Amino acid sequence: MLSRSLKIGIVCPYGWDTPGGVQNHVRDLAEYLIAAGHNVSVLAPVIDESKIPTYVTSAGKPIAIPYNGAVARVLFGPIAFARVRQWIAQGDFDILHLHEPAIPSISLLACWAADGPMVGTFHAAAKRQKAIFAIGPILEPVIEKLSARIAVSEAARETLTEHLETDAVVIPNGIYADRYRDGVAQEKWQGNTLGFIGRFEEPRKGLSVLVDALPIISRFAPDVRIFIAGPGEADEVIKSIDPQLRSRFTFLGRISEQDKADFLASISLYIAPNTGGESFGIILAEALAGGATVVASDIPAFDSLLDHGRYGELFQSESSTDLAKRVIDLLRDEKRRVELGKAGKTHAQQFDWKVVADQIFSIYEMSLVGGEKVRLTSESRSWSKFLGRESKGDD
Amino acid sequence: MKTFIFLAVLLLVFIWYLTFSATRLDRLHHRVETSWANLDSLLQRRAAIALEIARSEIADPASAMLLTAAAYQAREAVIEKRSVAESGLSGALGLLLADGQSSARPAEASLLRELSELTDKIRIAIALHVDAVTRTQLVRNKFIFRTFRLAGTAPLPVTYEFESDVL
Structure with a gap:
């Protein structure tokens, strides 16, 4: 060609x-x-x-x-x-x-x-x-x-x-889909875990939506943990979190491509709570290629990337309660969660x-x-x- | 004196704007020609493949006849009637491929794959051409372009009708 x-x-x-x-x-x-x-x-x-x-x-x-x-x-x-x-x-x-x-x-x-x-x-x-x-x-x-x-x-x-x-x-x-295809699941990231990758300090990446959703999620899934990867100062964000829930957050800093593949293969759900300013959602495509099951806000870019929810769960943008509800549903429904992840992985090959x-x-x-x-x-x-x-x- | 200089500057700016606009339009005409040349060559290739398919095992005698006729019509059509003729060929190919896909052997399968790759390209080529044509028509319709006949003797680009119905 x-x-x-x-x-x-x-x-x-x-x-x-x-x-x-x-x-x-x-x-x-x-x-x-x-x-x-x-x-x-x-x-x-x-x-x-x-x-x-x-x-x-x-x-x-x-x-x-x-x-x-x-x-x-x-x-x-x-x-x-x-x-x-x-x-x-x-x-x-x-x-x-x-x-x-x-x-x-x-x-x-x-x-x-x-x-x-x-x-x-x-x-x-x-x-x-x-x-x-x-x-x-x-x-x-x-x-x-x-x-x-x-x-x-x-x-x-x-x-x-x-x-x-x-x-x-x-x-x-x-995206280089094959870089993320063969990630090995790591025990430290497995269980009821939620993942987030990106410059979390920027408001439009929507980390605060996820933080606000946590109290509800943890009521239904007491052992839930959140891993955040990406460059930035974590202190400001930690201050905004309810002290009782702070222990559930782990900031990994910037991670290597290999770690990213393992990370995506390990976590239960990948959360993309972006509130806007996103045109395509490259990180979401990578998460799909890594086999993660995705929960994303319904901004136009994500809606079309996930084909209106066929390849990942969509929640109402900026609504912490809707996010919490979708996360809890998926954590309880193991079969659906795995199916979504598989469908997403195949879908991501076209990128x-x-x-x-x-x-x-x-x-x-x-x-x-x-x-x-x-x-x-x-x-x-x-x-x-x-x-x-x-x-x-x-x- | 001041008004004279002012008017002279104004005239100069206006002349510059006219040449700028003429270059702009010339460039657009050029774009239309390029995108048409591209689309035309892809369509010619499609007609050739259609003829090959007509001669192959996929086609029964009746559809072979239909396909051959459509391919020749598409090849020989003048530019104004081109899109109608090409739509006819799309239709003929569509009819055949709707039920012929299952019995394809390796040789035919590669023919069909080539056709589907070509169809993808044609779809993009049409989009590019349509965009160039509408843009040119839009610009030519502007007041300044009409008044000063900046298009000269260049013929108005022909709209290519069919857009989404390529197979």
Whole structure:
């Protein structure tokens, strides 16, 4: 399927060395394509240039701005724009793959500066925002240069059609499903245990919903324990927990991939109480691939990932009582719990990189039909000449 | 003097906007051509596979006849009638595959697998093409593009009708 070797340029809008779903997606995709024999270069904002892999080119230090309910580390400005143009001019790419070209960062700049086969992937799912309608007329001529648009979920696609009146092909985020397939159940995590993985300090990850549900759950399942994995300061969260129940919480910190596989194979239920801001739910897909039975909030991304509850239990978002009820029901019904876990594991195979990267690559092939290469736009070239900034080889 | 400079600047900006818009439209036309070329080549391949299926063991004489006729019609249709002809081919293939799947032998099975892979691609190609066409039509309909005839002599892209009924 991955027939001929291509020169692929990928632009990541967020700081490469800060944690985040888009960054992980770009890294995994780039590494998968390199392993398949392609020549890949990633352009990203970078904080510490000494610690980046060889295929990444730094576009400069990211700037932190509040965006979509979190702090986004993006990059723009004349110097960044010059670097983007230089990267495009020197890269001699067959195709550009721009991630999140609708947010103010280097993907948008690259889309503005380049001409030729370009594919854009839209990750974010956001509610209707007036601001986006205001900047729509500016974005439109830029976004419509993309020969194909990919949305990572139905929610992301709806956001795109609503805000920019353009359609997209849905290709889910990728996971390495086989990394989580063969986890060994560890006794220390077994029993009536609930698992949670993620940056638990962020309110939108919804850990507080789970904390509030615990008093009810522990009344019906006295031996219930909760394991929380992920980076962050646990002290603040522990203070918010009823002192009598504090002993039931264990914070594991950041865990390795191998531990994650074992963790997912051991716990009784994986809880995803996210209250929003989630477009696809990569961690949920990984939990399914690891064979965990999942209880997730019914936000649009999770609802479609779990196919309206076929591959995991859904509870009313932000409702601790509903969460508690579903958890208790599943802990009591061993048969149903095991069945859900099995169904979910099979379902998760379609998110494996083997499947996903093939789909992305066939979009590349479709955009390449014209047979041209990526180059700087003529406007951009004449401006560079005018300003005497035409890049001549290395600087 | 001041008003003169102001007007000159305004005129310059306007001229820049016109060339910018013309480039934008040109790019859109180009996108339509590319997406159509892509869709066309996939559809041609599908017609070829349909002919092969018609000649294989899967098809009984009657459906072979139907399939061959549909494939030829799809290949020869002019662009305006293309989607109708292709829908006809989809229908013919659908009729055959609805009950022919069980008796497939290895050779035929690989033919059918190729067809289903192709169908997935065609579905995406149609989505890409439809998006390019609607976008172009939308932009061409804007006041400034119509008034200054920025489209020049380029023909208005043809909407491709069938979207979801590919098998």
